[in-house]
Amino acid sequence: xxxxxxxxxxxxxxxxxxxxxxxxxxxxxxxxxxxxxxxxxxxxxxxxxxxxxxxxxxxxxxxxxxxxxxxxxxxxxxxxxxxxxxxxxxxxxxxxxxxxxxxxxxxxxxxxxxxxxxxxxxxxxxxxxxxxxxxxxxxxxxxxxxxxxxxxxxxxxxxxxxxxxxxxxxxxxxxxxxxxxxxxxxxxxxxxxxxxxxxxxxxxx
Amino acid sequence: xxxxxxxxxxxxxxxxxxxxxxxxxxxxxxxxxxxxxxxxxxxxxxxxxxxxxxxxxxxxxxxxxxxxxxxxxxxxxxxxxxxxxxxxxxxxxxxxxxxxxxxxxxxxxxxxxxxxxxxxxxxxxxxxxxxxxxxxxxxxxxxxxxxxxxxxxxxxxxxxxxxxxxxxxxxxxxxxxxxxxxxxxxxxxxxxxxxxxxxxxxxxx
Amino acid sequence: xxxxxxxxxxxxxxxxxxxxxxxxxxxxxxxxxxxxxxxxxxxxxxxxxxxxxxxxxxxxxxxxxxxxxxxxxxxxxxxxxxxxxxxxxxxxxxxxxxxxxxxxxxxxxxxxxxxxxxxxxxxxxxxxxxxxxxxxxxxxxxxxxxxxxxxxxxxxxxxxxxxxxxxxxxxxxxxxxxxxxxxxxxxxxxxxxxxxxxxxxxxxx
Amino acid sequence: xxxxxxxxxxxxxxxxxxxxxxxxxxxxxxxxxxxxxxxxxxxxxxxxxxxxxxxxxxxxxxxxxxxxxxxxxxxxxxxxxxxxxxxxxxxxxxxxxxxxxxxxxxxxxxxxxxxxxxxxxxxxxxxxxxxxxxxxxxxxxxxxxxxxxxxxxxxxxxxxxxxxxxxxxxxxxxxxxxxxxxxxxxxxxxxxxxxxxxxxxxxxx
DNA sequence: CATGAATGAGTATTCATTCAT
DNA sequence: CATGAATGAATACTCATTCAT
Numbered sequence: 001x002x003x004x005x006x007x008x009x010x011x012x013x014x015x016x017x018x019x020x021x022x023x024x025x026x027x028x029x030x031x032x033x034x035x036x037x038x039x040x041x042x043x044x045x046x047x048x049x050x051x052x053x054x055x056x057x058x059x060x061x062x063x064x065x066x067x068x069x070x071x072x073x074x075x076x077x078x079x080x081x082x083x084x085x086x087x088x089x090x091x092x093x094x095x096x097x098x099x100x101x102x103x104x105x106x107x108x109x110x111x112x113x114x115x116x117x118x119x120x121x122x123x124x125x126x127x128x129x130x131x132x133x134x135x136x137x138x139x140x141x142x143x144x145x146x147x148x149x150x151x152x153x154x155x156x157x158x159x160x161x162x163x164x165x166x167x168x169x170x171x172x173x174x175x176x177x178x179x180x181x182x183x184x185x186x187x188x189x190x191x192x193x194x195x196x197x198x199x200x201x202x203x204x205x
Numbered sequence: 206x207x208x209x210x211x212x213x214x215x216x217x218x219x220x221x222x223x224x225x226x227x228x229x230x231x232x233x234x235x236x237x238x239x240x241x242x243x244x245x246x247x248x249x250x251x252x253x254x255x256x257x258x259x260x261x262x263x264x265x266x267x268x269x270x271x272x273x274x275x276x277x278x279x280x281x282x283x284x285x286x287x288x289x290x291x292x293x294x295x296x297x298x299x300x301x302x303x304x305x306x307x308x309x310x311x312x313x314x315x316x317x318x319x320x321x322x323x324x325x326x327x328x329x330x331x332x333x334x335x336x337x338x339x340x341x342x343x344x345x346x347x348x349x350x351x352x353x354x355x356x357x358x359x360x361x362x363x364x365x366x367x368x369x370x371x372x373x374x375x376x377x378x379x380x381x382x383x384x385x386x387x388x389x390x391x392x393x394x395x396x397x398x399x400x401x402x403x404x405x406x407x408x409x410x
Numbered sequence: 411x412x413x414x415x416x417x418x419x420x421x422x423x424x425x426x427x428x429x430x431x432x433x434x435x436x437x438x439x440x441x442x443x444x445x446x447x448x449x450x451x452x453x454x455x456x457x458x459x460x461x462x463x464x465x466x467x468x469x470x471x472x473x474x475x476x477x478x479x480x481x482x483x484x485x486x487x488x489x490x491x492x493x494x495x496x497x498x499x500x501x502x503x504x505x506x507x508x509x510x511x512x513x514x515x516x517x518x519x520x521x522x523x524x525x526x527x528x529x530x531x532x533x534x535x536x537x538x539x540x541x542x543x544x545x546x547x548x549x550x551x552x553x554x555x556x557x558x559x560x561x562x563x564x565x566x567x568x569x570x571x572x573x574x575x576x577x578x579x580x581x582x583x584x585x586x587x588x589x590x591x592x593x594x595x596x597x598x599x600x601x602x603x604x605x606x607x608x609x610x611x612x613x614x615x
Numbered sequence: 616x617x618x619x620x621x622x623x624x625x626x627x628x629x630x631x632x633x634x635x636x637x638x639x640x641x642x643x644x645x646x647x648x649x650x651x652x653x654x655x656x657x658x659x660x661x662x663x664x665x666x667x668x669x670x671x672x673x674x675x676x677x678x679x680x681x682x683x684x685x686x687x688x689x690x691x692x693x694x695x696x697x698x699x700x701x702x703x704x705x706x707x708x709x710x711x712x713x714x715x716x717x718x719x720x721x722x723x724x725x726x727x728x729x730x731x732x733x734x735x736x737x738x739x740x741x742x743x744x745x746x747x748x749x750x751x752x753x754x755x756x757x758x759x760x761x762x763x764x765x766x767x768x769x770x771x772x773x774x775x776x777x778x779x780x781x782x783x784x785x786x787x788x789x790x791x792x793x794x795x796x797x798x799x800x801x802x803x804x805x806x807x808x809x810x811x812x813x814x815x816x817x818x819x820x
Numbered sequence: 821c822a823t824g825a826a827t828g829a830g831t832a833t834t835c836a837t838t839c840a841t
Numbered sequence: 842c843a844t845g846a847a848t849g850a851a852t853a854c855t856c857a858t859t860c861a862t
Contacts, residue, residue, distance in 0.1 A: 018821090033326055036241035040857060052859075053822050061857065091408065117322055120382055121238055155407050159398055163390070166383060167376045167402060174375030177325055185368070193364055197372060201406030202360050203296065223846085245832060257833075258847050266832065428825085443736055446651035450853060463826050465854065501818065527732055530792055531648055565817050569808055573800070576793060577786045577812060584785030587735055595778070603774055607782060611816030612770050613706065633842090655836060667838075668843050676836065 019057050022047050024110065027068045031113035035065060035122075066127060069119070072111035073134040076104060084141045090149030091199075097142060098198075099191045101172045105179060106187045112176045139165060168198065224262050227252050229315070232273045236318035240270060271332060274324070277316035278339040281309060289346045295354030296404075302347060303377060303403075304396045310381045311392045317381045344370060373403065429467050432457050434520065437478045441523030445475060445532075476537060479529070482521035483544040486514060494551045500559030501609075507552060508582060508608075509601045515586045516597045522586045549575060578608065634672050637662050639725065642683045646728030650680060650737075681742060684734070687726040688749040691719060699756045705764030706814075712757060713813075714806045716787045720794060721802045727791045754780060783813065 025046045029038045040061050044051040058064045079100050087093030105112050123131040142165045149155030172194065179185055230251045234243045245266050249256040263269045284305050292298030310317050328336040347370045354360030377399065384390055435456045439448045450471050454461040468474045489510050497503030515522050533541040552575045559565030582604065589595055640661045644653045655676050659666040673679045694715050702708030720727050738746040757780045764770035787809065794800055 034239055034241055034322075036239055037326075039855080041855095049821085050823060051857080052824075055858070056821060094407075117239075121242075149407075154409060156401075156405065156409055159402055159407075163395075163398055164402060164407065166380065167399060170379030170382075171372045171376035174379060175371070177375075178371060190368075193368055194372060196361075197364055197369060197403075197406075199406050199408040200361065201402075201404050202299075202354075202364075202369065203404040204359060204361055244830085246830095254846085255848060256831095257835085257849075260833065261846060444649055444651055444732075446649055447736075449851085451851095459825085460827060461852095462828075462830095462854075462856085466825060471853065504817075527649075531652075559817075564819060566811075566815065566819055569812055569817075573805075573808055574812060574817065576790070577809060580789030580792075581782045581786035584789060585781065587785075588781060600778075603778055604782060606771075607774055607779060607813075607816075609816050609818040610771065611812075611814050612709075612764075612774075612779065613814040614769060614771055654834080656834095664842090665844060666836080667845075670837070671842060 016057075022054065022057055023064060023068055023071075026064050027108075027110035027114055030065070030068075031110040031117070035114075035118050062127065065118075065122075068111060069115060069122070069128070070130060072108065072115060073131070073138075077134055077137060079104075080138060080141050084145070087145065089154070090145050090152055091154050093145040094142075094149065095195055097145065098168070098172060098194060099187075101169075102175070102187045102191045102194075105173070105176045106181050109176050109179075109181070112173060116173055116176065142169070221262075227259065227262060228269060228273055228276075231269050232313075232315035232319055235270070235273075236315040236322065240319075240323050267332065270319075270323075270327075273316060274320060274327070274333070275335060277313065277320060278335070278343075282339055282342060284309075285343060285346050289349070292350065294359070295350050295357055296359050298350040299347075299354065300400055302350065303373070303400060304392075306374075306377045307380070307392045307396045307399070310378070310384060311386050314381050314384075314386070317378060321378055321381065347374070426467075432464065432467060433474060433478055433481075436474050437518075437520035437524055440475070440478075441520040441527070445524075445528050472537065475524075475528075475532075478521060479525060479532070479538070480540060482518065482525060483540070483548075487544055487547060489514075490548060490551050494554070497555065499564070500555050500562055501564050503555040504552075504559065505605055507555065508578070508604060509597075511579075511582045512585070512597045512601045512604070515583070515589060516591050519586050519589075519591070522583060526583055526586065552579070631672075637669070637672055638679060638683055638686075641679050642723075642725035642729055645680070645683075646725040646732065650729075650733050677742065680733075680737075683726060684730060684737070684743070685745060687723065687730060688746070688753075691715075692749055692752060694719075695753060695756050699759070702760065704769070705760050705767055706769050708760040709757075709764065710810055712760065713783070713787060713809060714802075716784075717790070717802045717806045717809070720788070720791045721796050724791050724794075724796070727788060731788055731791065757784070 022043065026038070026043045029042055029046065032038075033042075039051075040054055041051040043064075044054050047054075058067075080097060083096045083100060084093065087096060119131055119135070122128040123135070139162075143161045146155060146161035146164055150157050150161065175190060179190060227248065231243070231248045234247055234251065237243075238247075244256075245259055246256040248269075249259050252259075259269075263272070285302060288301045288305060289298065292301060324336055324340070327333040328340070344367075348366045351360060351366035351369055355362050355366065380395060384395060432453065436448070436453045439452055439456065442448075443452075449461075450464055451461040453474075454464050457464075464474075468477070490507060493506045493510060494503065497506060529541050529545070532538040533545070549572075553571045556565060556571035556574055560567050560571065585600060589600060637658065641653070641658045644657055644661065647653075648657075654666075655669055656666040658679075659669050662669075673682070695712060698711045698715060699708065702711060734746055734750070737743040738750070754777075758776045761770060761776035761779055765772050765776065790805060794805060
């Protein structure tokens with residue numbers, strides 16, 4: 001992973017429609033083939049320009065990746081914060097977080113898929129420290145709801161909330177790999193089936 | 206270092222200890238950085254030889270990847286087949302499949318991690334058709350157990366077994382990203398906590 | 411430096427001056443050392459750029475070779491067709507074909523030399539089928555003249571025209587190995603001496 | 616072209632059946648694909664051994680090439696010397712040289728083909744000075760016969776014998792590319808047709 | 821804003837050769 | 842004599858990036 005040149009860093013801020021279009025293309029391609037396997041030429045081609053012209057919009061390939069991920073996590077955290085602030089009880093809170101995740105998968109599958117494939121490695125790389133910071137904040141929001149539910153007696157007391165959180169998180173986010181908007185499943189049906197399984201369990205009593 | 210099971214030892218490429226060592230190194234590196242981002246030089250260096258010398262053992266970088274994945278899936282399918290054949294009832298069957306998955310994560314985390322990151326894209330690539338074929342066979346084994354449980358009345362009837370399978374599969378396999386053998390959690394504790402959550406659900410009644 | 415005839419300028423790859431320059435350099439080097447022994451670095455160095463920069467102009471080393479050979483054969487066939495169409499009698503036709511060959515050797519010795527050394531093997535390789543196709547068309551043009559001459563009684567009837575053609579062809583083209591423009595011999599003197607030997611024979615009567 | 620190691624040069628002399636077999640294989644492959652394009656592994660494979668084992672017989676790939684070419688030219692020169700010594704008159708001398716060439720093509724087509732493709736470039740390379748030396752001796756033998764024929768009045772006086780020699784030489788040797796022993800043509804028929812064309816010419820009078 | 825030519829560092833792969841066994 | 846593992850230098854090719862136009 002190459003280091004960013006500081007000289008061109010001021011570009012990052014000037015948002016425009018063209019930039020967003022290109023970022024969406026980049027996210028889509030990277031989510032499919034992976035960051036290393038996606039070339040700057042692939043992205044440019046899809047955008048209908050030459051690869052060199054991309055550098056008029058972005059300082060580097062890595063800068064595009066950062067912008068995609070930062071935007072994605074910021075939006076997600078904003079929604080999660082809102083949910084946590086408005087949650088009337090832990091059960092409703094958890095359900096809302098889960099529904100929000102499914103909605104996010106539906107709304108921006110490319111960013112979700114990209115995050116899933118690349119985040120683990122990237123969070124150890126310079127320039128991507130924000131990934132760890134923001135995912136830790138997210139984890140705290142979830143665990144707070146889980147712990148509150150345990151204390152309120154609505155969630156079982158036995159499980160380690162951190163582990164429970166990860167089971168939930170991974171089961172939900174991973175659906176981006178097979179859930180296709182407009183297909184057999186909808187956000188509502190996915191959410192419903194997941195919540196039923198999560199809360200009531202697989203087994204009858 | 207993983208050794209190949211005798212079941213798959215009949216491959217065209219006769220396995221030697223050196224080959225297995227190199228494959229284990231390759232699997233470890235690729236599972237961390239991704240296939241494209243892992244260079245044959247990285248692998249060779251870790252094996253203590255020059256990159257060109259790898260080609261004495263393997264035809265190509267891609268051939269290494271195929272061998273790792275094929276070996277992994279073959280071993281897994283063998284175990285799953287055995288479990289399905291010996292399962293006394295659906296509940297025991299599902300539990301054994303889950304335990305087997307956690308054991309596999311414990312035994313060969315590199316192959317599991319690699320599979321998770323790369324399989325989705327690779328299965329569309331020529332030379333990796335076996336990925337789809339074998340994962341379909343695996344899916345069938347799981348769904349058969351789930352459906353049998355529904356019919357026997359021990360599993361809730363509402364959920365689509367295919368969807369339930371995917372929730373379970375992703376939650377379990379994804380633990381390879383954070384489960385560390387020798388750490389706080391063990392195969393037994395992970396299995397136990399997951400089974401409890403899965404069967405009884407998160408909520409109290 | 412050879413320039414492409416307008417007849418072949420309608421290729422997919424739009425020719426630019428830079429491309430033509432590089433192709434001429436490549437043809438020269440390959441004609442001397444052979445295709446395998448000529449590296450893309452050799453070609454790039456001679457062109458004053460780095461080897462990687464060649465790929466801005468050409469898809470591969472092989473693509474350069476194809477373009478050189480295709481261009482050469484197209485130009486040659488065009489001239490031969492014209493000669494055959496305008497030939498007043500077989501003797502004049504054969505003489506014009508021979509003169510044309512010597513002129514071609516004089517005008518583009520690199521392409522001729524390259525063709526001579528590589529065509530035999532290349533014509534069996536995928537992507538070079540046009541070599542066989544075009545050389546067959548050329549052979550037909552020559553043999554038609556030879557046969558017409560035999561029938562008209564101006565050429566001896568004994569010889570197999572196909573064999574005679576090959577004797578002529580090889581004697582003429584091979585001169586590219588030792589004929590040097592600007593040296594002792596000229597196109598005119600070479601043509602003259604060859605025609606005399608061919609038509610009247612070596613022996614006095 | 617790498618330089619030969621003097622340390623292993625003593626090997627060159629110990630001839631054996633196995634060596635000759637391998638040299639024949641090498642000559643065949645190199646005559647088809649060219650020296651650079653023929654790998655030492657290709658040769659070894661065809662000989663049924665591993666590439667490293669070749670170095671038990673030969674000091675290097677280049678040493679094999681030298682031995683093939685040296686042997687070929689030595690044999691040819693020996694025959695030519697004999698012919699020149701026994702020639703009763705120039706016409707018989709030239710005819711015998713030509714017949715000898717066709718016989719050589721028939722007997723060792725691989726060496727002839729190899730020589731034709733590689734000699735021009737190789738003769739400028741260190742270690743292959745003998746090519747120029749021997750081919751010059753050969754040229755002298757031919758030219759002597761041609762000049763003697765001119766002086767005796769049996770060959771036309773107009774042509775430059777050096778040029779005539781080259782026309783003959785190239786037409787004859789090049790037949791190795793298309794003459795197939797056991798096919799339509801024989802050494803005798805090729806010789807006959809060539810001699811008729813050469814001496815009497817193509818045109819009737 | 822975009823092009824097109826170029827860079828320079830890197831990538832996978834090849835190959836002649838060596839050498840301990 | 843032959844193997845098999847390794848070397849080291851070279852090979853074709855890729856790719857993020859730069860920059861004059």
